[in-house]
Amino acid sequence: MSDSETPLLDDLEKGPWPSFVTEIKRAGEKKESAKDLLRQLERSYVDKIGHWKHGGIVGVRGYGGGVIGRYSDLPEEFPAVAEFHTLRVNQPSGWFYNTKKLRELCDVWDKHGSGLTNMHGATGDIILLGAPTDALQPCFDDLAEINFDLGGSGSDMRTPSCCVGPARCEYACIDTLDLLYDITMEYQDELHRPMFPYKSKIKISGCPNDCVAAVPRSDIAIIGTWRDEIQIDPEGVEYYAATGFDIQCEVVDLCPTEAIHWNPETRTLTINNKECNRCMHCINQMPRALRPGKERGATILVGGKAPIVHGALLSHVIVPFMKMEPPYTELKELIENIWEWWDENGKMRERLGELINRLGMRNFLKALDLPPSPQLVFAPRANPYYFWDPEEVK
């Protein structure tokens, strides 16, 4: 019989996948709060229910967001997690770090908190997990000393995120890291002081592979793309042909628009770019041979979200193509116009996608002065319930 306090969780230290239980125990060697966290979690494993109270408003001076209050509902049994708040810390673009910066972050968190983190949270922030109320301001002050600012929470612009982009990906059609840094700096007020109807998420992917899941997860999705022809490198094509890669079966047969052709006799690959919908499949399979075109920019989609309140939505195209170069004036104007329309019309806790559904995509496009085009829809409507402006009926 084990005399461990946490026999259920101890079982999760076995097996090949890295164990979060081991991590909590490591933090527990230095921090009583990490020990109590494990004890309280063991209680949840026995009771099959969580043991955190509902919410709680805490923060740091000058900000309305970035800190999430968390209180144990068993504070007498687990006093070290009676107050166990979260700080969301804005990550660097693309989640790149040098070890000096990471160690500075560890020093601050060892000084003020539980020593436990998420690298990273689902939205992209560094999550510092567990500090008492009176440690929050000193912790933020020390974070500021090493140039780490807080991220978003509540009804504000949430911390935007982006893919690895041109730093290490040949697919990147836009400079996702620079764009992310630029808009994060531009909208510091919107990030730190909740003033919207609800949360607003911006995510940036360098190509339609969408490695940050911008389409399902963000109110405003910026996806790199191109307008001209896929670049073909015959030497690269020859490399794949010579190494036995089945171009016909793995690439040509899977092209959704039947736009690519392979002639095994002449060993030439041709693309009917007019019919290509830029899905990325062929480029993904043959990166040595194929690259996105040279006339690059982004497609803007809006309205993606998880289920709460009225069901999950994917983002929808509103601007098929926009050039994406510093200082990103056209994009910023669009973002600000979207926020203004949403702020003016949105009900409390109504995400952008839900508001568009309630008032109609047509109204949204009209308010933003965005032109309709077939690129905005899978298919035109199948019902006869549409409106005319009296001005149009003369």
Next chain:
Amino acid sequence: MSRTDFGPPDYREMLPPVITKNYGKWKYHERVKPGLLRHVAESGDEIYTVRVGSSRLVSTDWIRDICAIADQYCDGYVRFTSRHNLEFLVSDKSKVEPLIEHLKANGYPVGGTGHSITNPVHTQGWIHCHTPATDASGIVKAVMDELYEYFVDMKLPAYCRISLACCLNMCGAVHCSDVAILGIHRKPPKIDHETVRTKCEVPNVIAACPTGAIRPDPKNKSLIVNEDRCMYCGNCYTMCPGMPLADPIGDGVSIWVGGKISSARTPPKFSRLVIPYLPNNPPRWPEVTDAVKNIVETWATHARKHERMGEWIERIGWERFFELTNIEFKAQLIDDFTLASETHRSTPAFKW
């Protein structure tokens, strides 16, 4: 007052010199083997990426460990991916194999590239959330122990993205995953009238209900829930601490399949419900790990190369999916929420 609104550290300070030099000038990449990518720049420079799975919930000691490794092999540079993986960025080719050996010898899972199951995106669960219907890290650990071989290899037909969210808030936005594990409640809120009276704004709570199941209770200065219309989303509890709905018997896990995010071949799509409820059975949730393993391995056996879970199901039909996986088709799988009719079949053409 300390300074504010200074933003995140500048990413340009975080990039290895080879990346700064070849920024935006990468030519191609290849997957050398599971967990190892090689990117080649137009200049001929190379960078090797060694990808490692993490538990997402990590200690500062763990971060210091990986800093020591990055100092030894990567000139002090490291990055994380959007799915909680860690990437060691190696500029010196001769250090790649010693790094991989070092990582494997110290229990770091090297993999998560190409046609693998990469690190599951997940949420906080019982560890640190106030609305969970299940734990997050525990299930992910149990599932990945079972499916470990698919992380460290690239033997699946296509990518397979597993994600977990511990309630319908879906902080992990798991709704477009090949396999989504979603915590659910199954009992209506138990109203604590005193808390509702003192801590909640009644009109906001009423407005928060997607099915209009909540109405005022003027006599009690509180609220009444029409339990027949409640589908336990927890929105009212988010607005009001007097509406708790977590319950050891009611809470559990649902399984969704066939979603995808990329636009490759087919547009992004939602995951679809296939198992409406499995019990919370900690510490290892055997019913959940069995279900996920069965779905993944049935897909792996039958799908064509490059065919994601959802693309495979669309080809063979949902009728065949339920037959092949031996999953019972329960009434909850038939949609009765907004836009439900889009999922209802309008043709007699279907498979037996």
